[in-house]
Amino acid sequence: MSAPAMKTPVLDMRAISVTYGGRVPAVVGVDLKVRPGEIVGIIGESGSGKSTLAHSVLGLLPKAASLQGEHFDLAGTDMLSAGRGTLTALRGPAAAMIFQNPMTAFSPIHTIGRQLTELLWRDRDQATGQKRERIVAALRDVGIPDPIGKLEAYPFQLSGGMLQRVAIAAALLMKPQLLIADEPTTALDVTMEAQILHLMRTLRDTAGVAILIISHHLGVIAEICDRVAVMYAGRIVEEGTVETIFRQPGHPYTRALFACEPALIPTGARRLPVIAGEVPRPGGTGCDFAGRCLFCEERCLNCAPPWATAAADPSHHSRCHRSMS
Amino acid sequence: MAAVTATTAGETTIREPGPLQRAGITLAHVLSHPLGAIGFVLVVLIVATALFAPWIAPYSPTAISVKERLADPSLSHLLGTDQLGRDLFSRVIVGTRTAMTVALTALSVSIAIALPLGLIAGYGPRWLDAIMILVFDSVSSLPMIMLGLAVVVLLGPGVSTVILVIVLYSVPSYARLVRTQTLSLKTRDFIKAEQVMNAGTPRILFRHLLPNVIGPLVILACLDISTVITLEAGLSFLGLGVKPQIPSWGNILSDGFAVIRNSAVPVIAGGAPLILATVGFTFFGEALRDALDPKLNPERKP
Amino acid sequence: MTLFLLRRTALAAVILLIVAILLFSMMHMIPGDPTVVALGPRSTPEMREAFREMMGLDRPVLEQLSMFLGRLAQGDLGQDVWSRRPVLTMILEVLPYTVTLALASFVWAVALGVLLGCVAVVHHGKWGDWLIGLVSIAFVAVPSFVVALYSLLVFAVWLNWLPAIGAGAPGDIAAQARALILPSFAVGLGWVGYVSRLVRAAMIEAMGEDYVRTLRAYGVAETRIVYRYALKQALLAILSVIAIGFGGLLTGSVFAEIVFTRPGLGKMTYDAVMSRNYPLVMGTVLVTSGLYVTCMILADAVTAWLDPRVRSAL
Numbered sequence: 038m039s040a041p042a043m044k045t046p047v048l049d050m051r052a053i054s055v056t057y058g059g060r061v062p063a064v065v066g067v068d069l070k071v072r073p074g075e076i077v078g079i080i081g082e083s084g085s086g087k088s089t090l091a092h093s094v095l096g097l098l099p100k101a102a103s104l105q106g107e108h109f110d111l112a113g114t115d116m117l118s119a120g121r122g123t124l125t126a127l128r129g130p131a132a133a134m135i136f137q138n139p140m141t142a143f144s145p146i147h148t149i150g151r152q153l154t155e156l157l158w159r160d161r162d163q164a165t166g167q168k169r170e171r172i173v174a175a176l177r178d179v180g181i182p183d184p185i186g187k188l189e190a191y192p193f194q195l196s197g198g199m200l201q202r203v204a205i206a207a208a209l210l211m212k213p214q215l216l217i218a219d220e221p222t223t224a225l226d227v228t229m230e231a232q233i234l235h236l237m238r239t240l241r242d243t244a245g246v247a248i249l250i251i252s253h254h255l256g257v258i259a260e261i262c263d264r265v266a267v268m269y270a271g272r273i274v275e276e277g278t279v280e281t282i283f284r285q286p287g288h289p290y291t292r293a294l295f296a297c298e299p300a301l302i303p304t305g306a307r308r309l310p311v312i313a314g315e316v317p318r319p320g321g322t323g324c325d326f327a328g329r330c331l332f333c334e335e336r337c338l339n340c341a342p343p344w345a346t347a348a349a350d351p352s353h354h355s356r357c358h359r360s361m362s
Numbered sequence: 363m364a365a366v367t368a369t370t371a372g373e374t375t376i377r378e379p380g381p382l383q384r385a386g387i388t389l390a391h392v393l394s395h396p397l398g399a400i401g402f403v404l405v406v407l408i409v410a411t412a413l414f415a416p417w418i419a420p421y422s423p424t425a426i427s428v429k430e431r432l433a434d435p436s437l438s439h440l441l442g443t444d445q446l447g448r449d450l451f452s453r454v455i456v457g458t459r460t461a462m463t464v465a466l467t468a469l470s471v472s473i474a475i476a477l478p479l480g481l482i483a484g485y486g487p488r489w490l491d492a493i494m495i496l497v498f499d500s501v502s503s504l505p506m507i508m509l510g511l512a513v514v515v516l517l518g519p520g521v522s523t524v525i526l527v528i529v530l531y532s533v534p535s536y537a538r539l540v541r542t543q544t545l546s547l548k549t550r551d552f553i554k555a556e557q558v559m560n561a562g563t564p565r566i567l568f569r570h571l572l573p574n575v576i577g578p579l580v581i582l583a584c585l586d587i588s589t590v591i592t593l594e595a596g597l598s599f600l601g602l603g604v605k606p607q608i609p610s611w612g613n614i615l616s617d618g619f620a621v622i623r624n625s626a627v628p629v630i631a632g633g634a635p636l637i638l639a640t641v642g643f644t645f646f647g648e649a650l651r652d653a654l655d656p657k658l659n660p661e662r663k664p
Numbered sequence: 665m666t667l668f669l670l671r672r673t674a675l676a677a678v679i680l681l682i683v684a685i686l687l688f689s690m691m692h693m694i695p696g697d698p699t700v701v702a703l704g705p706r707s708t709p710e711m712r713e714a715f716r717e718m719m720g721l722d723r724p725v726l727e728q729l730s731m732f733l734g735r736l737a738q739g740d741l742g743q744d745v746w747s748r749r750p751v752l753t754m755i756l757e758v759l760p761y762t763v764t765l766a767l768a769s770f771v772w773a774v775a776l777g778v779l780l781g782c783v784a785v786v787h788h789g790k791w792g793d794w795l796i797g798l799v800s801i802a803f804v805a806v807p808s809f810v811v812a813l814y815s816l817l818v819f820a821v822w823l824n825w826l827p828a829i830g831a832g833a834p835g836d837i838a839a840q841a842r843a844l845i846l847p848s849f850a851v852g853l854g855w856v857g858y859v860s861r862l863v864r865a866a867m868i869e870a871m872g873e874d875y876v877r878t879l880r881a882y883g884v885a886e887t888r889i890v891y892r893y894a895l896k897q898a899l900l901a902i903l904s905v906i907a908i909g910f911g912g913l914l915t916g917s918v919f920a921e922i923v924f925t926r927p928g929l930g931k932m933t934y935d936a937v938m939s940r941n942y943p944l945v946m947g948t949v950l951v952t953s954g955l956y957v958t959c960m961i962l963a964d965a966v967t968a969w970l971d972p973r974v975r976s977a978l
Contacts, residue, residue, distance in 0.1 A: 134881035193972070
């Protein structure tokens, strides 16, 4: 086993489910562990529940959502019994989050400096000048030119890429054990994307931060992650190291997902590959993917496949009847 | 809410709900909201009182009885009497009719004037539109009660002056609404299609624009009823509205104010129906607007 | 920024011009001798003569208008034909009372309104929110003079806690403040409801913004988010409405001044109407309109100044 696997996980979820309005399940029985210094990716189509999962880690779910499960541990705190005060205390030092759209992630009427200072509210005894220095240092670390001048800037005066850097600088300031990134590069152009990903990797390497990155963009996942979980209809259907998942995907859904990746489609293909049908509502009998699966069999319709470990690789799991045989 | 009916020929047609049915749906929507339910009850109460006022009032609202001045409420005089011995309950009841008559007359006149003005501004040439908007803005930027006072000095008090003041107040905002609606309809495809087919301007105005514009206008007028009632009562309270002998809530308040240290009943009796009416019409209007056209809510950003 | 304000000022000037023309032409639109129309049948021949001379009534109408506007441009609002005093001087004497009353009402409206709005947001979707919504609409609907009369009845006549008439003796700050409480409450109550609804709507919108999620994700406490961020954004959003409302409060003081027998612009206008003193009425209407449009310009300027997005775009 690799070195990070030995440490106690920062995030340990077992059989976690999230339901909206008491009826609509969004996340079903998810097991997820993230260890210090590890970058874990979650991929899946829109509506697969990956964003809900990411928000549930920080207790940021809307009021209508309810979360149940066997075990949910964030940085050594039991989240299932955590009250509002505990949650607020955990957000920041235990885990922080950066969001998809950097343009709206900051208050439009407060300066960057003011907002970053706000995040340091815990260090009450620290002088304003010291906080300022820390913020400038963090901004410089994420490669923002003229960091002192940027303190007085308003969000609308910065580009999306710059703002996402500021968001990462905010994460740097908080020194969280876990950074959750919900589609961090989706709103950015390609060169910005590469730089942001590089920054996140540096953050892991220098500060040992664990990162949970949500994306539907396979390139992003392949470039940065150590481990990948594939989500479909609220469940994790396959999980393994990035090499295993990309080289030898076990689940038909993962394979279908790769087939649809624009970068991987051979040039000159006549028709764009698609996964026929739509994501079903989670919680039916049988395999959720059965209705869209090319290899669907009798047992797939009647019986939900169990979470199985590949014989060749103990870190590779999948939820498919065929992959077990 | 279209009903699907199978006809004998075996084909299905979708029947549009008729106007009555649509009104029923809207009313159900209004009543489902506590705000609308309270408002509706109050509005029905007030309108019924106004309609049947002469039959409800136990005495003549103008009959003076010197012996019974400022009598306390009793079984024979439910709300007591004022300083001239007139029965306050009867005055309040008949005052309801005065308030409603003035409000409805003034609003009808306002709509009748605002409709063509707004259509001209919206459909006519750009320069005319610009001038009209400037005039509307100037008039609505006038402090209303001040304008009312200026009109009263010149014309003298009376019902027609009150109506004129209300019309002056309402027309700019109504015409603006009609203009905005017209402008947005003008660019719609069905109007353009008519224009391309060389339909005459009157046809476009009356067949297409008018029916689409009148709905929002009525909602606005509905929301305005309480303001209009307030304006009439306010002017009457100042002695500048309807003639003192005509029973009106404002006059009752004005008479009561003069004797407020002797008896609290007249002021309370004149103010209470005014509160019920303004609150009732506002609640009902708000609920109606939410039911019919949530876009009109000024607090909601576009 | 300057260009923007200049444009707004120009518009305000045009509005005032139209108001002046309207006031002037109303006098001529009514059939009969304009002096009788303006001063009433009981005015003395001397007064009519003075008015005729002041307005230049024996000259052609257009010349009268240009004379009238020319004098207005120089800040000359004419002479009161009854007391022969300059109208502007008379107005400036009572203006401080009305402005004080409007300011006090403004304090009621903003303090209570923002408080109610915040409480409604904290109880969003629960019965507290619903109740505040209902009460707020009722506050908006109820006529201010009824509020004035009822509060006069309860606090001045029955309980005898606060004075029923006057504005307090000059120099006696405590008495002036006490005399201000009831009238300003009556004028401000409608705006309490209005402000509370606006604050509620704007804050609910602000709480749904992405940046609120960011602040939450970094462990910033909920109360801090509500009062430091959402409230600031909400106040910014409603600021222009509130500032325009200040103009409304100025005119709303007419009834309060009459009910509580306070000196002020409203009371003066009312007295002028009762004695059919059109020159004075023209003056007060023009001055209140001027204050009104000034508030509108100020509202725009303040909004532009406080909102960094608008500020840089101008």
